[in-house]
Amino acid sequence: MCGICGAIWSNESRSISEEHLLQMTDTLSHRGPDARGLHWEQNSNLGVGLGHRRLSIIDLATGQQPMWNEDHSVCVVFNGEIYNYRELQKELRTKGHQFRTDSDTEVLVHLYEDYGREMVHHLRGMFAFAIWDRNHSSLLLARDRFGQKPLIYRQDENRLLFASEMKAILQIPGIPREVDPVALDLFLTWQYVPAPWSMLKGFQKILPGHTAVWQENRLDIQQYWTPTSIRGSDSANEQTRRDTRNLSYAQTQEKLKETLTEAVRLRLRSDVPLGAFLSGGIDSTLITGLMQRELDRPVETFSIGFDIAHFDERSFARMAAKSLGTNHHEKIVSPSAVDSLPELVWHYEEPYADSSAIPTMALCEFTREAVKVALTGDGGDELFIGYDRYRAAGLGDRIDRLPGPLRSILKSSLWQKMPASLKQKSFSRRLKRFLTTAGLSPEQRYMTWISYFDAARRKDIYSSGFREKLTGFQSEDWMSDLYELTAQNDFVSRTAAVDQISYLPNDILTKVDIASMAYGLECRSPFLDHQVADLATSMPLNYKLKGRYGKQILRDTFADLIPEPILQRSKMGFGVPVDHWFRNELKPLLHDVLLSERAMSRGYFEPAKIQRLVEEHTTGLCDHSKHLWAMLVLEVWCRMFIDASEVSTKRPLSDGVF
Incomplete structure (x- = not known):
């Protein structure tokens, strides 16, 4: 896990100096505290600069970057992990490639030699990388399928700048800093600025599952992977969907056990100590359990707690740790918002309003005291229908099919006057929110539930001058367009599919990447192995959602790893008061x-x-x-x-x- 940055330019007047490349690189030192590497060259008008900050995880002695192929025609800077790198090494050696290191990074330059930008199809991992091709005077940028690793760029006249974090690009003199009104509207609606937008005009994010090639002053962006749940997914995804439909529930369980176990096993490849986040929920417990089965020593597990009982999960984490036999570490934290907020904003570098980032940063800081790599349960809720709001979406869908008179009662505006608790997650407040949105379309209803400022509230607080700058843009249109891309028939599955390409990469994975990289900790999520994800999204809904429980197939398949009280507990958010x-x-x-x-x-x-x-x-x-x-x-x-x-x-x- 690392930080990368750089630039390519076709006019010497647009070049960046070696000094500024160094400044860009060192702005990312928190992402890679172990080493620094640079490459800068200028040939006629064409020049390139590549910077790298390293967090050493695999091949500690010889994995320094930037890394070249044998004849120094291809160079890479890489952030992430390629979990199947050993299998790729073996395959590439049979084709005559020579390896000077045992790092996962070196497989990238050799894969590029053989496959060009199509190399990404061979990778199982999380990644953002840039490859400089001297022979073709081109730069390839790539981001992993789910967007676990960030990659931001700015394309100016005759120049492309890129980095793991926008702060690095802002070290280049003359870069303007102007708020994008559309991005601000998106932020207030969803609590994050979704890719490809950025809060600053002129900056963009590479979308998950995309590559971009800069050559002759042109940036060509292509999508290389689409989740099974989205229309237009590739032939391999379609085959997974067909194969899964032909499996019984018991057969699907066996396939899930095999695929998820392999994903965990691959993510245990490390030359440094590793552990796991353990909240006492289903996802983190079963990932830790599978991890423990693969190791000959107790897993180091980590959780944090709070003095306020409503926010404290430590008792469940202890229960899971005792059942699985892990070496458990816990800590009570009392985060100060006044002290935490500036640091949080600087690290996230765009407005990001998910307050659970504060305890996530505290957990990462605590975990990093003992290990350098931690496995997580991220992705389990979106892939296996874990959120309470999915059950509410299913209930709303059933209400929409009721006879007219009953629908009219449930959709009455009188529910607006229903009293409710002030607490955000109280039953009465949730019930009122559900009933007052019953008259909306399913998509509008869900968007109202998950939005921070809905359209009416934004219109109410915006100044007339700012509304004019939006020129009619509505943030809800972005998510409505995502719904149109979904391949599923039922509304709950369609909604989970939308979350997989909106909330998951832009909120959950952004939160974990920034929080972990703030302290030089690498987080790995087996659920986000694309083979696990393809299998999960190909399953029928009733395999995942049954009665009052989501994640049903996870509960049934891994019941031997999960204590009964954890199987029966309601989902608890990770937040602060x-x-x-x-x-x-x-x-x-x-x-x-x-x-x-x-x-x-x-x-x-x-x-x-x-x-x-x-x-x-x-x-x-x-x-x-x-x-x-x-x-x-x-x-x-x-x-x-x-x-x-x-x-x-x-x-x-x-x-x-x-």
Whole structure:
């Protein structure tokens, strides 16, 4: 796991200096604290610079980058892990390729020699890499299938800049920093800025499952992989779907056990100590259990807890650890929002409003004290129908098929007046939200449930000038378009498919990548092996969702690894008490920062509307915690990435931001 950056240019006036390449590279030092490598060359008008910061995991002695092929015509900088690299080494040696290292990186240059940009089809792993081809004067960029590793670029006249993080690109002099109104609207709607957008105009993200080739001042972007759940998936995916349909439930269980076990086994390849996150949920417990079966020593497992019982899962994590026989580590954390927020915003480098990033960073910091690699259960909810909202989507779908009179009662506007608890996840609040959206289409209903600021609320708080800048853009259209791509027939499966290409890469995987890389920790998720994912999304819905339980086939297949109380427990979110913070320790910050003249003068919002949100929350009238958190993150980001004369190469202190 590493940080990569670089540039290619076709006019010497657009070149970047070796000094600035070094500055770009060292901005990523937290991603790769073990080593640094650079390559810079200028030939006539064509030049290229490649930078690499290394987190040494495999082949500690000889895996330095940038790495070349035998005749120095192909060079790679790589972030990630290729889990099937040993099998690829063996295959490439039979074709005459010579290896100077035992690293997974070296297979990339040799695969490129044989297959060009089609090399990505041979990879099982998580990756973002850049390959410089001297003979063809081209640069290949590639990102893994699910987007576990980030890759950001900026294409200017006669030049392409790229990096694992936008901060690195911003070290180049003269790069403008202007907010993209569309990206801001997307952020306030979904709590993240989805690929390919970026919060800054002129920056874009390579989409998951895509490659891009820069040659002769042209960037050619192509999609190489599509999940089985999405229309247009490749022939291999279609074959998986057909094969799975022909299997009985018992046969599907055996196939799942075989495929997921292999995915775990591949992810145990490491030359440094590794462990696992263990929350006490189904996903992390079964991944840890499969991991324990493969090792001849107790797995090092890690969890964090909180003094507030509603946010504390340690008892379940202990139960799982005792049952599986792991060497368990736990820690109580009391994250301070005032201290955490500037560091969080700097690392995430775009407004990111999922407050669970705070405990995730705490968990990664704690885990890194003992190991360098941790396996996770990420992806299990999206692939195996684990979220409560999927069951709600199924219930809504059934209501839509009721006789007209019954539908009219359930879709009545009278439910708007139903009293409900202020707590975001209370039953009464969820019930009211469900009933008040019953009259919407299934897609609109789901989007309303998961959005932060819905269309009406955004329209209410935006200034007239900012609304004009959006020129009619609606963030909901992005997700509506994703629904049109889904291949499934039932609405629940279609919704999970949308989450796999929206929420999973842009929220969950972004959160884990940034939090882990902040402390030089590599996280690996066996569920996101594309063979596991293809199998999961090819299964009938009733294999995954049965009664009040999602993940049914995981519960049945791996019941011997999961203690009964964990099998029966409800899903618990990984969060922090933001609502409490805003009525206590963060209350002054809301007034001093969010309601400051500096914030209100940006022209995005109507000041009186923001004042009302703050007052309604702090007086206990309404729970606006998620809205206020998003807006506070946005304001701190603006101060750090827009107002500052330059973007810092080091994580900031809070007193320099507020």
